[in-house]
Amino acid sequence: MTAVARRFPDWDWLASHGGEVAAQLSEHVELTALAVAAGFLVAVPLALLARRVPPLRGPLLGFTGVLYTVPALALFVLLLPFVGLSRANPVIGLTIYSLLILLRNTLVGLEGVPAEVRESALAMGHTRRQLLWRVEVPVALPAIVAGVRLATVSTVGLVTITALIGYGGLGQLILRGFNRTNATQLVAGLVLSVALAAVADVALAWAQRRLTPWQESRTA
Amino acid sequence: MITFEAVTKRFPDGTLAVEDLDLAIPEGEIVVLVGPSGCGKTTTMRLVNRMAEPTAGRVLLAGTDVRDVPAHELRRGIGYVIQQIGLFPHRSAAQNIATVPELAGWPRDRVRARVDELMALVGLPAETAGRFPHQLSGGQRQRVGVARALAADPPVLLMDEPFGAVDPVVRGQLQDELLRLQQAVHKTIVFVTHDIDEALKLGDRIAVMSAPGRVRQYDTPSAILARPADDFVTEFLGAERGLKRLALIPVSQVKADPGPAVPDGAPRADAVRAAEAAGTDWVVVLGPEQRLLGWVWVADVAERVDGSAAREFWLRVRAEDSLRAALDAMLSTRTGVAVRISGEDRYEGVLTRELLTEEIV
Numbered sequence: 001m002t003a004v005a006r007r008f009p010d011w012d013w014l015a016s017h018g019g020e021v022a023a024q025l026s027e028h029v030e031l032t033a034l035a036v037a038a039g040f041l042v043a044v045p046l047a048l049l050a051r052r053v054p055p056l057r058g059p060l061l062g063f064t065g066v067l068y069t070v071p072a073l074a075l076f077v078l079l080l081p082f083v084g085l086s087r088a089n090p091v092i093g094l095t096i097y098s099l100l101i102l103l104r105n106t107l108v109g110l111e112g113v114p115a116e117v118r119e120s121a122l123a124m125g126h127t128r129r130q131l132l133w134r135v136e137v138p139v140a141l142p143a144i145v146a147g148v149r150l151a152t153v154s155t156v157g158l159v160t161i162t163a164l165i166g167y168g169g170l171g172q173l174i175l176r177g178f179n180r181t182n183a184t185q186l187v188a189g190l191v192l193s194v195a196l197a198a199v200a201d202v203a204l205a206w207a208q209r210r211l212t213p214w215q216e217s218r219t220a
Numbered sequence: 221m222i223t224f225e226a227v228t229k230r231f232p233d234g235t236l237a238v239e240d241l242d243l244a245i246p247e248g249e250i251v252v253l254v255g256p257s258g259c260g261k262t263t264t265m266r267l268v269n270r271m272a273e274p275t276a277g278r279v280l281l282a283g284t285d286v287r288d289v290p291a292h293e294l295r296r297g298i299g300y301v302i303q304q305i306g307l308f309p310h311r312s313a314a315q316n317i318a319t320v321p322e323l324a325g326w327p328r329d330r331v332r333a334r335v336d337e338l339m340a341l342v343g344l345p346a347e348t349a350g351r352f353p354h355q356l357s358g359g360q361r362q363r364v365g366v367a368r369a370l371a372a373d374p375p376v377l378l379m380d381e382p383f384g385a386v387d388p389v390v391r392g393q394l395q396d397e398l399l400r401l402q403q404a405v406h407k408t409i410v411f412v413t414h415d416i417d418e419a420l421k422l423g424d425r426i427a428v429m430s431a432p433g434r435v436r437q438y439d440t441p442s443a444i445l446a447r448p449a450d451d452f453v454t455e456f457l458g459a460e461r462g463l464k465r466l467a468l469i470p471v472s473q474v475k476a477d478p479g480p481a482v483p484d485g486a487p488r489a490d491a492v493r494a495a496e497a498a499g500t501d502w503v504v505v506l507g508p509e510q511r512l513l514g515w516v517w518v519a520d521v522a523e524r525v526d527g528s529a530a531r532e533f534w535l536r537v538r539a540e541d542s543l544r545a546a547l548d549a550m551l552s553t554r555t556g557v558a559v560r561i562s563g564e565d566r567y568e569g570v571l572t573r574e575l576l577t578e579e580i581v
Contacts, residue, residue: 120306123271123378124320124368125296138310214310214352 010184017185021173025192028169031162032155032200034091039098039151044144046099047106048132057107064100072097072161080165090162097158098151105147109140142212149204156197160189170196221247221408222268222376227277229263229433237263238433241277245425247375250402250409252423254416255456260433261412265378268410269298281376296320299369299377299407303384305361307353313364314339314349320372338367341404343397359390366398370405377409383418395421416457420445420464428453442468446580463544465580471546472539474579476560476569481506484513484527491521502555504567505530512536512567515555533559537571543579546571 050057121135160171170193177186222245229238237260245251253261266272321331342363383391420441427438437449445465448454480498495518505513514530535549549558557570
């Protein structure tokens with residue numbers, strides 16, 4: 001090992017590897033977006049199903065809860081026999097982790113629609129479908145968006161672990177920086193992944209306020 | 221307009237909410253279903269818009285069995301107001317009011333015009349149109365609820381304890397506004413309450429109910445107060461039935477007595493004669509054009525009646541006041557009568573306790 005590798009911060013390394021850092025950042029964003037979008041597309045129908053068939057509510061939450069407890073690394077390894085090391089591996093794994101948060105928040109939101117709001121909507125002549133799309137979903141939106149926000153931030157963190165199976169976005173920088181004792185590379189990965197989580201959180205909080213201008217401002 | 225034919229409603233858990241109910245609700249009237257909690261009055265009301273379905277019997281709306289119409293279509297023709305109001309939190313006041321017209325597919329311009337009209341009708345200031353429910357006061361929310369129910373101009377309005385959650389002052393105002401509104405819209409209104417005073421104030425007719433959904437008496441407020449059908453009704457009406465009845469009868473319904481009235485400056489002999497004829501020891505003193513000046517003891521009249529020395533009648537009643545107000549006026553003066561006036565202070569005669577008694581016995 002040369003002394004160059006231990007210099008910190010190593011501006012020369014940063015200057016010569018800017019393209020790689022940007023590529024990993026964009027990979028990180030992509031994996032996160034894909035996983036949360038897929039999780040959302042699975043969780044919302046599951047939540048609607050649980051509403052329609054109440055006996056399924058417990059088992060669905062229980063099952064996604066069990067999936068959530070599987071250690072991350074183990075899950076990616078468990079997926080190997082099915083999807084190998086293709087990109088589907090990290091996307092499916094990350095999707096599975098987002099399910100519990102998204103399902104639970106969507107359900108809580110739908111269940112939180114006040115009974116009198118549902119009652120008056122039906123009594124005014126909404127059909128079941130109109131009740132769902134015109135009243136229940138919009139009223140549940142704050143909780144649903146909060147779920148997306150939470151799932152996004154937690155997925156940004158989980159993406160780094162997929163570096164161990166060859167993906168990982170910014171996780172790659174952290175892992176390689178660690179192996180090569182390149183502190184600059186390691187810190188760049190760390191700082192950027194934390195910043196990405198923070199930016200996503202703030203952006204989604206802003207979207208949440210824009211989507212639900214009718215909400216009482218809450219301090220909590 | 222709305223007819224219940226041998227309607228029974230039993231819930232899946234076996235509770236009997238309504239048993240063999242027959243009831244006819246005439247068009248354009250406010251019919252109040254009143255009774256203790258759990259008597260089945262709310263369930264009875266909900267049978268009209270199929271928020272509850274009868275186990276036996278049928279409910280007819282304008283001659284048609286309500287179950288022959290798809291529930292959501294039936295309900296768009298029936299306004300519905302509940303105590304918790306159930307405004308949509310994600311929609312502004314104007315959007316809440318527009319709900320049923322939008323469901324019915326009205327063109328945008330017509331919806332907007334209708335919303336403006338309704339906001340004026342229920343007394344909502346224009347600046348509240350864009351506010352969300354949590355930004356409105358309790359009274360405003362209740363008005364939005366009423367406007368929303370009236371939006372598509374349904375012939376029937378169901379109201380379940382709509383004013384139960386607001387303070388007594390606002391409740392009184394909302395009740396007055398409902399009566400004023402009804403003068404303009406002439407809906408068939410089914411109004412549910414447990415408050416007998418609210419029922420007496422609002423109802424053209426009252427159905428006093430006891431569990432399970434049994435109508436003990438169905439009549440006008442005045443008739444129910446005068447002749448309660450049984451002990452249950454009597455007890456439910458509570459104390460002061462006579463006073464409650466007086467509150468329902470306008471002064472105009474009783475013929476006022478001319479009373480012992482003499483013009484200002486009349487000779488003492490005239491005052492004595494007028495008082496004797498009326499059986500009093502005082503006379504009413506009138507100025508030009510029947511202007512009420514007050515009253516004097518006959519014993520105090522010297523040579524001529526002196527209007528400037530007359531004592532005032534502090535409380536006076538008019539045609540539209542209630543007989544209860546007249547009684548109050550009687551108790552506030554030594555003469556024991558209520559003077560009836562019109563205009564500024566034009567004398568129209570006096571009401572005596574005997575006249576009131578005749579009216580209510």
